[in-house]
Amino acid sequence: xxxxxxxxxxxxxYPGGLLAGLAVGRAALVGILDGDEQVACKDLxxxxxxxxxxxxxxxxxxxxxxxxxxxRLAVTKIYNFLxxxxxxxxxxxxxxxPKVRKRSALDRLRLTAGDWxxxxxxxxxxxxxxxxxxxxxxxxxxxxSGSSNVRLETLFELMNNMWKYRHAKN
Numbered sequence: 001x002x003x004x005x006x007x008x009x010x011x012x013x014y015p016g017g018l019l020a021g022l023a024v025g026r027a028a029l030v031g032i033l034d035g036d037e038q039v040a041c042k043d044l045x046x047x048x049x050x051x052x053x054x055x056x057x058x059x060x061x062x063x064x065x066x067x068x069x070x071x072r073l074a075v076t077k078i079y080n081f082l083x084x085x086x087x088x089x090x091x092x093x094x095x096x097x098p099k100v101r102k103r104s105a106l107d108r109l110r111l112t113a114g115d116w117x118x119x120x121x122x123x124x125x126x127x128x129x130x131x132x133x134x135x136x137x138x139x140x141x142x143x144x145s146g147s148s149n150v151r152l153e154t155l156f157e158l159m160n161n162m163w164k165y166r167h168a169k170n
Contacts, residue, residue, distance in 0.1 A: 013114070013115070014115075014116065014118075015113055015115055015118040018118060019111060022106060022111075025103070025106075027103065028102065028103050029048055029101070029102060029103065030103055031044060031098050031099065031100040032098060032099050033097050033098040034097055037143075037144055037145075038068065038140050038141050039061065039138050039139070039140060039141070040138075040139070043061065043098060044098045047059045047061060047099075047136055050134040051101075051102060051134075056132045056133065057101065057104075057126070057131035057133065058100070058101050058131055058133045058134070059099070059100045059133075060093075060098070060099040060100070060133065062091070062137055062138070063093050063137075063138060063139075064137035064138060064139065064140075065137075065138075065139040065140060066140045067142040068140055068141075068142065068143065068148070072148060075154060075155045076093070076095065079095075079155060080092070082159060082162060083120055083124075083162060086162055087127065087162075088127065090124060090126075090127050091123050093135070094119050095120075096140075099122075105126070105131050108125075108131070109122060109125050109129075110125065116157065116161075120158070120161070120162070121165065124165065
């Protein structure tokens with residue numbers, strides 16, 4: 001991952017911030033966790049263990065307990081089903097975080113998504129590169145402040161991205 005796509009950094013969007021952070025992280029393991037406190041910070045440390053002690057390139061969360069409401073859960077279920085249909089079974093929960101990657105694996109990814117599709121792009125590329133992925137369960141708590149940007153329209157945006165990515169020459 002040699003550079004951050006310019007379009008992603010023009011605004012401090014979710015993917016722009018993510019790509020910028022991943023590009024400057026130089027440690028042997030690089031992790032991400034959303035800042036909305038739906039996943040407790042204490043759940044970040046255990047996600048490093050399988051990457052350190054076992055030969056996994058990526059360790060990611062699977063939201064085992066969800067307190068984020070039926071609409072978000074429905075969008076997630078449909079999204080994961082459609083991703084599996086188009087790209088094979090990549091994960092039980094594509095967008096689950098925290099995600100920890102070995103720097104060597106991260107350097108092989110060529111992430112370009114400038115929107116919510118970035119988590120899926122990461123997992124699709126990991127699958128294509130035959131990177132080892134482990135999942136750990138985390139509790140996904142009710143949002144304490146702010147509001148989610150995930151809506152039904154988000155699913156249509158993601159479906160459009162899936163279609164484009166499926167038919168792009170990679």
